[in-house]
Amino acid sequence: MTEFPDRLLSGYRNFMSGRYSDERERYRVLAETGQAPHTLIIACCDSRAAPETIFDCGPGELFVVRNIANMVPPYEPDSQFHGTSAALEYAIQVLKIRNIVVMGHGRCGGIQAALDLDMQPLSPGDFIGKWIGLVRPAAEQIQSNDLMTQTERQTALERVSIRNSIANLQTFPFVRSLGESGELAIHGAWFDISTGELWVMNDKGDFVRPDLVETALQAEEVSA
Amino acid sequence: MTEFPDRLLSGYRNFMSGRYSDERERYRVLAETGQAPHTLIIACCDSRAAPETIFDCGPGELFVVRNIANMVPPYEPDSQFHGTSAALEYAIQVLKIRNIVVMGHGRCGGIQAALDLDMQPLSPGDFIGKWIGLVRPAAEQIQSNDLMTQTERQTALERVSIRNSIANLQTFPFVRSLGESGELAIHGAWFDISTGELWVMNDKGDFVRPDLVETALQAEEVSA
Amino acid sequence: MTEFPDRLLSGYRNFMSGRYSDERERYRVLAETGQAPHTLIIACCDSRAAPETIFDCGPGELFVVRNIANMVPPYEPDSQFHGTSAALEYAIQVLKIRNIVVMGHGRCGGIQAALDLDMQPLSPGDFIGKWIGLVRPAAEQIQSNDLMTQTERQTALERVSIRNSIANLQTFPFVRSLGESGELAIHGAWFDISTGELWVMNDKGDFVRPDLVETALQAEEVSA
Amino acid sequence: MTEFPDRLLSGYRNFMSGRYSDERERYRVLAETGQAPHTLIIACCDSRAAPETIFDCGPGELFVVRNIANMVPPYEPDSQFHGTSAALEYAIQVLKIRNIVVMGHGRCGGIQAALDLDMQPLSPGDFIGKWIGLVRPAAEQIQSNDLMTQTERQTALERVSIRNSIANLQTFPFVRSLGESGELAIHGAWFDISTGELWVMNDKGDFVRPDLVETALQAEEVSA
Numbered sequence: 001m002t003e004f005p006d007r008l009l010s011g012y013r014n015f016m017s018g019r020y021s022d023e024r025e026r027y028r029v030l031a032e033t034g035q036a037p038h039t040l041i042i043a044c045c046d047s048r049a050a051p052e053t054i055f056d057c058g059p060g061e062l063f064v065v066r067n068i069a070n071m072v073p074p075y076e077p078d079s080q081f082h083g084t085s086a087a088l089e090y091a092i093q094v095l096k097i098r099n100i101v102v103m104g105h106g107r108c109g110g111i112q113a114a115l116d117l118d119m120q121p122l123s124p125g126d127f128i129g130k131w132i133g134l135v136r137p138a139a140e141q142i143q144s145n146d147l148m149t150q151t152e153r154q155t156a157l158e159r160v161s162i163r164n165s166i167a168n169l170q171t172f173p174f175v176r177s178l179g180e181s182g183e184l185a186i187h188g189a190w191f192d193i194s195t196g197e198l199w200v201m202n203d204k205g206d207f208v209r210p211d212l213v214e215t216a217l218q219a220e221e222v223s224a
Numbered sequence: 225m226t227e228f229p230d231r232l233l234s235g236y237r238n239f240m241s242g243r244y245s246d247e248r249e250r251y252r253v254l255a256e257t258g259q260a261p262h263t264l265i266i267a268c269c270d271s272r273a274a275p276e277t278i279f280d281c282g283p284g285e286l287f288v289v290r291n292i293a294n295m296v297p298p299y300e301p302d303s304q305f306h307g308t309s310a311a312l313e314y315a316i317q318v319l320k321i322r323n324i325v326v327m328g329h330g331r332c333g334g335i336q337a338a339l340d341l342d343m344q345p346l347s348p349g350d351f352i353g354k355w356i357g358l359v360r361p362a363a364e365q366i367q368s369n370d371l372m373t374q375t376e377r378q379t380a381l382e383r384v385s386i387r388n389s390i391a392n393l394q395t396f397p398f399v400r401s402l403g404e405s406g407e408l409a410i411h412g413a414w415f416d417i418s419t420g421e422l423w424v425m426n427d428k429g430d431f432v433r434p435d436l437v438e439t440a441l442q443a444e445e446v447s448a
Numbered sequence: 449m450t451e452f453p454d455r456l457l458s459g460y461r462n463f464m465s466g467r468y469s470d471e472r473e474r475y476r477v478l479a480e481t482g483q484a485p486h487t488l489i490i491a492c493c494d495s496r497a498a499p500e501t502i503f504d505c506g507p508g509e510l511f512v513v514r515n516i517a518n519m520v521p522p523y524e525p526d527s528q529f530h531g532t533s534a535a536l537e538y539a540i541q542v543l544k545i546r547n548i549v550v551m552g553h554g555r556c557g558g559i560q561a562a563l564d565l566d567m568q569p570l571s572p573g574d575f576i577g578k579w580i581g582l583v584r585p586a587a588e589q590i591q592s593n594d595l596m597t598q599t600e601r602q603t604a605l606e607r608v609s610i611r612n613s614i615a616n617l618q619t620f621p622f623v624r625s626l627g628e629s630g631e632l633a634i635h636g637a638w639f640d641i642s643t644g645e646l647w648v649m650n651d652k653g654d655f656v657r658p659d660l661v662e663t664a665l666q667a668e669e670v671s672a
Numbered sequence: 673m674t675e676f677p678d679r680l681l682s683g684y685r686n687f688m689s690g691r692y693s694d695e696r697e698r699y700r701v702l703a704e705t706g707q708a709p710h711t712l713i714i715a716c717c718d719s720r721a722a723p724e725t726i727f728d729c730g731p732g733e734l735f736v737v738r739n740i741a742n743m744v745p746p747y748e749p750d751s752q753f754h755g756t757s758a759a760l761e762y763a764i765q766v767l768k769i770r771n772i773v774v775m776g777h778g779r780c781g782g783i784q785a786a787l788d789l790d791m792q793p794l795s796p797g798d799f800i801g802k803w804i805g806l807v808r809p810a811a812e813q814i815q816s817n818d819l820m821t822q823t824e825r826q827t828a829l830e831r832v833s834i835r836n837s838i839a840n841l842q843t844f845p846f847v848r849s850l851g852e853s854g855e856l857a858i859h860g861a862w863f864d865i866s867t868g869e870l871w872v873m874n875d876k877g878d879f880v881r882p883d884l885v886e887t888a889l890q891a892e893e894v895s896a
Contacts, residue, residue: 002409004424005323007262009434011280012422019277020420030272031331031418037271038231045311047261048254048283052274053243056235059272059417066290067307068314077349083291083307086355087269090292090333093346099229107255109314122317123398125301131310138595145593147586147608151654156604160595174347185226193283194255195657196244198236200228206599209643210233450857452872453771455710457882459728460870467725468868478720479779479866485719486679493759495709496702496731498724501691504683507720507865514738515755516762525797531739531755534803535717538740538781541794547677555703557762570765571846573749579758622795633674641731642703644692646684648676658681 023059030060037063039099040091042084042165044070048193049105063091069110070103071134072165075172085172092174098184100169104162105191111158114139115150135161162188163205247283254284261287263323264315266308266389268294272417273329287315293334294327295358296389299396309396316398322408324393328386329415335382338363339374359385386412387429471506478508485511487547488539490532490613492518496641497553511539517558518551519582520613523620533620540622546632548617552610553639559606562587563598583609610636611653695731702732709735711771712763714756714837716742720865721777735763741782742775743806744837747844757844764846770856772841776834777863783829786811787822807833834860835877 020027040063041051051057051064065087072084091097104111113119114132117140121129132139135157142148142157166186169175178184188201199207244251264287265275275281275288289311296308315321328335337343338356341364345353356363359381366372366381390410394400402408412425423431468475488511489499499505499512513535520532539545552559561567562580565588569577580587583605590596590605614634618624626632636649647655692699713723714737723729723736737759744756763769776783785791786804789812793801804811807829814820814829838858842848850856860873871879 002411004411004413004434005263005325005409007285008279008281008325012278014280015278016420018280024420027272027417027420034331035271035333039229045287045289045314047259047285047287048251050276050283050286050288052276053283054236054239055232056238056242057232059274059277061231061271062274063269063271064274064290065269066288066311068310075349082351082355085349085351086292087290089346089349089351090269090337094333094337094352101229101232107258109259109318113314113318122313123396125299125309125313125396127306127309127313128318131306141593141595145589147589147611148604149653151652152604152607156596156600159600163595172347172349185229187226187228189228193251196240196248196251204599205597210228450859452859452861452882453711453773453857455733456727456729456773460726462728463726464868466728472868475720475865475868482779483719483781487677493735493737493762495707495733495735496699498731498734498736500722500724501731502684502687503680504686504690505680507722507725509679509719510722511717511719512722512738513717514736516758523797530799530803533797533799534740537794537797537799538717538785542781542785542800549677549680555706557707557766561762570761571844573747573757573761573844575754575757575761576766579754620795620797633677635674635676637676641699644688644696644699658676 019058027059035060035063035095037061037091037095037097039063039101040065040088040097041101041103042067042070042072043103044068044105044108044110046105046108046193048107049103049191051103054103054191054198063087063095063097065091068128068131069108069114069135069161070105070165071110071131071161072102072168073134074168088169088172088175092172092178092184098178099187100175100184101187101189102162102165102169103189103191104158106155106158106193108154108158111135111139111154111161114161115143115153115157117143135164138164159188159190159207162190162201166201243282251283259284259287259319261285261315261319261321263287263325264289264312264321265325265327266291266294266296267327268292268329268332268334270329270332270417272331273327273415275327278327278415278422287311287319287321292352292355293332293338293359293385294329294389295334295355295385296326296392297358298392312393312396312399316396316402316408322402323411324399324408325411325413326386326389326393327413327415328382330379330382330417332378332382335359335363335378335385338385339367339377339381341367359388362388383414383431386414386425390425467506475507483508483511483543485509485539485543485545487511487549488513488536488545489549489551490515490518490520491551492516492553492556492558494553494556494641496555497551497639499551502551502639502646511535511543511545516576516579517556517562517583517609518553518613519558519579519609520550520616521582522616536617536620536623540620540626540632546626547635548623548632549635549637550610550613550617551637551639552606554603554606554641556602556606559583559587559602559609562609563591563601563605565591583612586612607638607655610638610649614649699731707732707735707767709733709763709767709769711735711773712737712760712769713773713775714739714742714744715775716740716777716780716782718777718780718865720779721775721863723775726775726863726870735759735767735769740800740803741780741786741807741833742777742837743782743803743833744774744840745806746840760841760844760847764844764850764856770850771859772847772856773859773861774834774837774841775861775863776830778827778830778865780826780830783807783811783826783833786833787815787825787829789815807836810836831860831862831879834862834873838873 042065190199266289414423490513491499638647712735862871
C-alpha cells in the first residue's frame with residue numbers, strides 16, 4: 001500500500017490551520033449532540049458540483065447523498081437500488097430532515113451516458129448501464145428528437161431526470177405523507193458548471209434563475 | 225411547492241461573491257475540457273464529514289460517492305447494490321481515476337444502526353436494514369464482545385467496515401488488475417469529527433495519525 | 449379618419465429634440481448617398497424585441513425584416529412567401545449586405561401558436577396558421593415530447609426555428625454561393641425578454657452567452 | 673461560422689449598461705404578463721426609417737412589421753402574400769391592437785425599383801419583381817408622367833403606395849368591421865429621411881406636417 005496521497009494530506013493540513021480553527025467548537029458540539037442537518041441533498045459524484053461548496057455550507061448542515069447523475073429510484077421494497085433508498089430513509093425517519101433538494105448539473109457524464117444509446121458495457125457487470133436504466137426510457141425519447149442539438153438534449157434530460165427523481169421521491173410512503181401534511185418540502189436545482197449559475201425548479205417544473213437581489217432584501221428584513 | 229430554502233440561496237450568493245469569483249476561470253475550463261479528478265472518495269452522507277471540506281479540495285479534484293456508512297459492496301454483477309458499483313465503474317473505467325480513498329468517521333449513524341441488533345425496520349422497505357446488511361456479520365461479532373465499551377465497539381466497527389469495503393473494492397476485476405499492476409492505489413481514512421483528526425490506514429490495516437510535519441518538509445523539498 | 453395618435457406624435461417630438469438633433473447630419477448624408485447597412489436582421493414583430501434597441505444601432509446600420517416569429521422560408525421561386533424573400537434579395541443583391549442575423553426571442557407568440565396543435569383559424573384566411581406552417585412539422589415533433597415542460601418546448605422550438613431559418617437562407621442560391629466563398633456570414637441570436645440576455649449561436653448550433661468581457665477587451669485592442 | 677459581429681455585441685453591451693438598466697423591470701413585467709402594444713406599424717426595412725427610433729418608443733409599445741416598401745397586400749385567403757397578412761391577423765385578432773400606422777419614407781428603394789420599369793430580375797426567383805408587383809400598376813401610371821421630375825414621381829408613388837396599402841387593409845374583413853364600428857383607427861405617415869420631418873395623412877389622403885406646437889399644448893392641457 002502506497003503512501004496516503006500528498007495532495008490530500010496537504011489539503012487536510014490547510015483545513016486544520018484554516019477553517020477548522022474557526023469551526024473547532026462547532027465540530028466538538030456536533031460530535032457530542034449528534035447531527036441535525038436542515039437539508040438532505042441528492043447530488044452527483046461530479047467533482048465540479050459539490051453541494052457544500054455551491055451552497056457554502058459548513059459542518060452539520062447538509063446530509064449528502066452523491067451518486068451517478070443524482071438519481072432517486074422509485075420506491076420498491078424489493079428493488080435493487082437500496083443505497084439511495086437507505087440514505088433517504090435515514091434522513092427522513094431517523095434524522096427527521098424536512099427539506100430535500102435534488103441537484104443536477106450541466107455536462108453530467110451519467111446523463112451523457114444515458115443518451116449514448118449504443119453505449120457498450122464498461123465491465124461485465126455493466127453497472128453504469130443498469131444504473132442509468134433509471135432514466136433510459138426518457139433518454140430514448142429525448143435522443144429521438146433530431147431537431148435539437150446534442151447539448152440541448154443533454155440539458156433537457158438533466159432537467160427531466162431531476163423531475164423524475166422528485167416524482168420517485170414521492171413514491172416513498174414516508175415522503176408522500178409528510179409532503180401531503182405540508183411538513184416536508186422537496187426542491188429541484190440545476191447547477192451550470194460553466195457559468196456558476198444556479199437554476200431552481202418552480203412549481204411548473206421549469207428551471208429558472210432565482211432573484212437573488214430580492215432574496216437578499218428579504219433575508220435582511222428577517223434578521224433585522 | 226414552497227420557495228427554495230433561503231439558507232441555500234444565501235449560501236449560494238456567498239459562493240458566487242466569494243470562492244467562485246476566484247475560481248470562475250477554473251469552472252469554465254473544467255466545463256469545456258471535462259473533469260479529470262485525481263481521487264475517487266467513498267464517504268458517508270454525514271453532514272459532519274464532507275470530503276471537500278476535510279481535504280480542502282476545489283472543483284475538479286474529487287469524484288465523490290456518499291452513502292450510509294461509506295460502504296462498498298462486493299462485486300456481484302447481478303447484485304442489488306448498483307449505485308456505488310456504477311460510480312466505481314465510472315470513476316475507474318471512464319474517468320481513469322487511479323486513487324481511491326474509503327473514508328469513514330467517528331459517531332457514524334449507519335455503523336451505530338448496524339450494532340443495534342434489535343433495530344426495527346424504519347419503513348416497510350427496511351432499506352437501512354438491508355443496506356447495513358453489508359456489515360451486519362461483522363457487527364454481530366463485534367457487538368458480542370462485552371469487554372469493550374459501546375464507543376470502542378463503534379470505533380472498531382467503523383474501521384473494520386473500512387477494511388471490508390477496501391477488500392470489496394478488490395473483488396471488482398477492473399480494480400484488482402489495476403491494483404496488481406501498480407497503476408491504482410487504494411487508501412483508507414477515518415475522520416474523528418470530535419477533534420478534527422484524520423487517521424489513515426497503513427499497510428497493516430491499522431489507522432494511524434500521519435506525520436504531518438514530516439509530510440510538509442518532504443513537500444517543500446520536492447518543490448525546491 | 450381620427451387624429452394621428454398623440455403618443456406617436458409626442459414620441460416623434462422627443463426624437464426630434466433628442467437623438468435627431470445629434471444625428472441630423474448623419475440622416476442628411478444617408479439621404480444623399482444612400483444606405484449601406486452592415487447587417488440584415490430578420491427579427492420578430494414582437495414589441496419587446498426591437499433590433500435597433502437591443503443592438504443600440506442608429507440610422508443606416510441595420511436593414512430590418514420583421515415578421516411573425518422571425519422566419520425565413522425556403523427558396524421556392526414559385527412560392528407563396530415572397531415578402532421575406534424579396535427583402536433578402538434586396539439586401540444581398542442590391543445593398544450587398546454581407547452579414548445576416550436571424551434573431552428570435554423568448555415568449556414568442558408565433559412559436560406558441562405553432563405549438564398549439566389544436567389552434568383554430570383566427571379568420572377565414574387562416575393567415576397565421578399558414579405562416580406558422582413553416583415550422584409546424586418541427587412543432588409537432590417537439591410538442592410530442594411529454595417529458596419537457598411547455599416552457600422548455602417553447603424555448604426549444606424558438607431555437608430550432610432559428611436554425612431552420614438559417615438552413616432556409618442557405619437554400620437561396622445567391623446566399624449559398626456567397627457563403628461558400630466566405631464573403632457572407634450568417635448568425636443566429638435569441639433574446640431573453642425576461643432578463644435582457646442575448647444568446648448567440650455557435651458553430652454547433654447551440655445558443656450560448658457571448659463572453660462580453662472578452663469581447664470588450666478585443667474591441668479595445670483593435671481600436672488601439 | 674464566424675464570430676458574432678463585434679459591432680452588434682458592443683451595441684448590445686451599451687444597451688445592457690444603458691437603456692436596459694432603466695427598463696429592466698419593464699422587460700421583466702412584459703415577459704410575465706405578455707405584450708399589449710398600442711400600435712401596429714407597417715414600415716419599410718430601410719435602415720434609415722426605424723419606427724422605434726422615429727417615435728421614441730420603448731419595449732411593449734409597437735408591434736412592427738417591416739417589409740420592402742412598407743406594403744400591405746389585399747386580402748386574398750389563398751394569396752401568396754401571407755407574411756404581412758399573418759402579422760396583421762395576429763395584431764388585430766390576438767393582440768387586439770386598435771391602431772394601425774402605415775409608414776413610408778423618402779428615397780425608398782422598393783418604390784424606386786417599382787418605377788424602374790425595365791428592371792431585370794435580381795435572381796431567378798425575381799422576388800423583388802413579384803413583391804413590387806403590388807404597386808406596379810400605379811408605378812407605370814406615375815412613371816408615364818413626364819412632366820414631373822424623377823424625385824417628384826418617387827415621392828408621389830411613395831404616398832400613393834401608402835394610400836394603396838391603407839385601402840388594402842380595409843379589404844380584410846376583421847379590419848373593415850372594426851373600422852366601421854369605430855373601434856379601429858388607421859393612419860398613414862411618411863418620414864423624410866433627409867430632414868427628419870414626419871408627414872401624416874389627413875382624411876383627404878394628403879400628407880401634411882402635424883402642428884407639433886398645438887399638439888404639445890393639447891397634451892399639456894390633458895395632463896393638467
